[in-house]
Amino acid sequence: MPRAATTTDAFNAVAEPKRRMIIDALARAGGALGVGAIVAALGLPQPTVSKHLGVLREVGLVSVERAGQHRVYRLCPEELKAMYDWLKQYEQMWTHQLDRIKQRAERMQRDAASRPHRTT
Amino acid sequence: MPRAATTTDAFNAVAEPKRRMIIDALARAGGALGVGAIVAALGLPQPTVSKHLGVLREVGLVSVERAGQHRVYRLCPEELKAMYDWLKQYEQMWTHQLDRIKQRAERMQRDAASRPHRTT
DNA sequence: CGATCATATGCCTTTATGGGAATATGTCAA
DNA sequence: TTGACATATTCCCATAAAGGCATATGATCG
Structure with a gap:
């Protein structure tokens, strides 16, 4: 049996250091940032950031909101x-x-x- | 690149639910238990428990102490x-x-x- | 409409995982 | 020494992960 999916729960999602960095960046920015801002802040490739955000979203650690052609990701502290x-x-x-x-x-x-x- | 090793840090180690159960069991018992006691408490196969304990040990979440033919695992709260x-x-x-x-x-x-x- | 910007998604490869069963190591007792 | 007991260590398998790159979707502007 392989390892549990990263999208299983917050524990699995947060095990990846880059995802923790994203969370840290969101918190430093007051809780919300656009994808581009995260990419700029962390210096990671955009697809990488998008995929990690997808995982964080799937476990409920962040929520998304469309803002024109941007998307704003917001930290959900409950998880x-x-x-x-x-x-x-x-x-x-x-x-x-x-x-x-x-x-x-x-x-x-x-x-x-x-x-x-x-x-x- | 595969996922980071489970033995990378406490975050990765603790992502596995059975390892969290082991930690919980140790805490309920006051911080330390022998392997057999953990096996009995959780109803998991002994090799499974031993392997999980190995991971927890490698990241410093528990320490081992030989006691005759038993081994006592103790929770290390620092991690x-x-x-x-x-x-x-x-x-x-x-x-x-x-x-x-x-x-x-x-x-x-x-x-x-x-x-x-x-x-x- | 066509171009451009912002973001998401797909494909491919390498690699570690966790379970199960069997077996090895190590320790005590007679 | 031999044997019971406690724990660790193999071996095998199916699977999903993360990165890189290319590309698809989607919105905005002229």
């Missing part, structure tokens, strides 16, 4: 939120881990302060 | 944090969007209240 929610579930794992490291550092410092100085 | 950070960047997009919807609803309600009733 990103779904991924975010999955990851947020684990947030405490690294914050707790960092807490533990910090606490250990503080404890070591306290111990060092309350102990007679040693110079060697 | 998840990297993905989380990328997504967190967009957090305001959906919170703002919800704010806007809410504000619009309130405004409409205010307007309706301060306007003479109309019955048609």
Whole structure:
């Protein structure tokens, strides 16, 4: 069985770095850009960008709107939120881990302060 | 050019749903499980689980530790944090969007209240 | 209408994937 | 040592991916 289609869900779509770049570019521009602007911003061939936009659209990460002969792609954050929610579930794992490291550092410092100085 | 390898980064590794299930199972168990336990928890064939664990390990999402004839896989949250950070960047997009919807609803309600009733 | 610009789509090739079944490696117990 | 057990590693297959390039569609202007 081959790998799941890139258009299966946001996870698969976003696995491709160029698609993440497109998302980043859209966000930097306030959420929406025309294809030409994306092509210019990323320096990628136009067909490449169009195909990636197609994938992003199919999974609902962006929407399109015709504007004359241009097409404006707009970021749809809901799908990103779904991924975010999955990851947020684990947030405490690294914050707790960092807490533990910090606490250990503080404890070591306290111990060092309350102990007679040693110079060697 | 084919798709980027699944072992390229956490994004690619996590695109496979079964690998996400493994991560979920590890988290539910407090962060670590033996292979057998994962196999039992997910009902997947053992070779399948081993291969997926191999991918997760290669991208640093889990670490292994030998324990006799068992092997304990432990979740490494740092790689998840990297993905989380990328997504967190967009957090305001959906919170703002919800704010806007809410504000619009309130405004409409205010307007309706301060306007003479109309019955048609 | 014809030309031009903006974008999408098709074709081709190379390559890694995930599943399944069988088997190899490695570890413990008697 | 031999054998049970736990896990990893093959091998094979069908499939879809992404890039490059050419071309099709579609809108606008003169």
